[in-house]
Amino acid sequence: MSEHPVHLVIGATGAAGSATARRLAATDVHLVLAGRDRAEVDALSQELGAPGHTIDARDIAAVGALVEGVVEEHGRLDGVANLAGSVLLKPAHLTTPEEFHDTVATNLTSAFAVVRAAAPAMRKAGGSIVLASSAAAQIGIANHEAIAAAKAGVIGLMRSAAATYGAKGVRVNAIAPGLVDAKMTAKLVGNDAQADASRKMHVLGRLGTGDDIAAAVCFLLDPANDWITGQVLGVDGGLGQIRTRG
Numbered sequence: 001m002s003e004h005p006v007h008l009v010i011g012a013t014g015a016a017g018s019a020t021a022r023r024l025a026a027t028d029v030h031l032v033l034a035g036r037d038r039a040e041v042d043a044l045s046q047e048l049g050a051p052g053h054t055i056d057a058r059d060i061a062a063v064g065a066l067v068e069g070v071v072e073e074h075g076r077l078d079g080v081a082n083l084a085g086s087v088l089l090k091p092a093h094l095t096t097p098e099e100f101h102d103t104v105a106t107n108l109t110s111a112f113a114v115v116r117a118a119a120p121a122m123r124k125a126g127g128s129i130v131l132a133s134s135a136a137a138q139i140g141i142a143n144h145e146a147i148a149a150a151k152a153g154v155i156g157l158m159r160s161a162a163a164t165y166g167a168k169g170v171r172v173n174a175i176a177p178g179l180v181d182a183k184m185t186a187k188l189v190g191n192d193a194q195a196d197a198s199r200k201m202h203v204l205g206r207l208g209t210g211d212d213i214a215a216a217v218c219f220l221l222d223p224a225n226d227w228i229t230g231q232v233l234g235v236d237g238g239l240g241q242i243r244t245r246g
C-alpha cells in the first residue's frame, strides 16, 4: 500500500486538470493522471513523473475499471477530481439531440461514473471527490440550456453523494467556474470583442485561469479541509453571485 495519499485527476490534460496535476505533483501525494488523448497524457506523465491512463470519461464501466486499477495498484484512494468536461453555447432549439446527449454524457455521466466508482473505494479510510459544475448551472445565462442542465445535474449528484457517503468520511464537493481560458473556450477567448464582453460580466474584471480552478480543487481535496462537504465553490470572478454595473 502506498505510504502517500493517492489522488486521481481525470481530465488531466485540460487547463484546470493540468494545473491541478502540477499543484498536486509538488506535494507528497502519489498522483495518477487520466485523460482522453494518449500523446497529451504521455507528455504530462513524463513532465510530472506520474502514471497516466487514457479514458473516455463518458464511459461508466471504463471509469470504474480505472478507479479499480488505481486502488489495486496503490492499495488506497484518497482524492479524485473530475475535470473532464465540455461547453456548448447554443439555444435549446438549435441544439441537436446528439449535442445534448454528448453534453450530458461528458459533464454529468462522467461525474456520476466517478462518484459510483470512487466513493465505495474511499469508504474504509475516507477521502475527497471534487466534481466540476459551472456558474451557468445556478444563474440563467442565455444559450447555455444543455450545459446548464448537465452542470446543474452535477450539483444534485454531488449533494446526494455527500449525504450518502459522508458518514464514511467521504466528502463530495463541486467547483463552479466562471469563464476560464481553456481548451474548450479557445474560440471565445480568442475573439477580442467576445472576450471583452465576457470579462465585463465578471466583477473582478478578468477571465479565469486553469490555476485559479486548480487552487480551489486542491483546497477541496486537502484533508486539512475535511469539515467541508456538499458545497458548490464558485471560482468565477464573482459571476455566479455578483452583478456588474453594466
Ligand SMILES: NC(=O)c1ccc[n+]([C@@H]2O[C@H](COP(=O)([O-])OP(=O)(O)OC[C@H]3O[C@@H](n4cnc5c(N)ncnc54)[C@H](OP(=O)(O)O)[C@@H]3O)[C@@H](O)[C@H]2O)c1
Pocket (backbone or CB within 6 Å): 011, 012, 013, 014, 015, 016, 017, 035, 036, 037, 040, 055, 056, 057, 058, 082, 083, 084, 085, 086, 087, 106, 107, 132, 133, 134, 135, 176, 177, 178, 179, 180, 181, 182, 183, 184, 185, 210
Ligand atoms: N473553461 C470554462 O470556462 C469552464 C466554465 C465552467 C465550467 N467548466 C468546467 O470545468 C472543468 C475543467 O474544464 P477546463 O476549463 O479545464 O477546460 P479544458 O481545458 O477544455 O479541459 C476539459 C478537459 O476535458 C477533457 N475531456 C472532454 N471530454 C472528455 C472525455 N469524453 N473523456 C475524457 N476527457 C474528456 C478534455 O480532453 P482533451 O484534453 O483531450 O481535450 C480536456 O482535457 C470542465 O468540467 C468544464 O466543463 C469550465
